[in-house]
Amino acid sequence: MKQERLMTVLVAPIVSEKATMVAEKNGQVAFRVLQDATRDEIRAAVELLFKVQVESVQVLNQKGKQKRFGRFNGRRRHVRKAYVSLEPGQEINFAEAI
Secondary structure, three states, rough: OOOHHHHHHHHEEEOOOHHHHHHHHHOOOEEEEOOOOOOOHHHHHHHHHOOEEEEEEEEEOOOOEEEEOOOOEEOOEEEEEEHHHHHOOOOOHHHHOO
């Protein structure tokens, strides 16, 4: 896999109440990823960027909600999320990663 592609696969970490709960309970980290990203690309990107060993990757597609913007009906963007399980003893600290 090309390194340029792997640098763009991860869009952003998900920092929410649910993501924090999942991280504490299951040792997983949540990321927003590109719509066409595969599990293997996500695994390689996390290992490359954060220098950790990945145990497994679960991916989900979340459809955008129908919303009103003023007097117009619209839709929020679709989001693809990845829940990355790390090997025991591995940890990602976002404060140090930057």
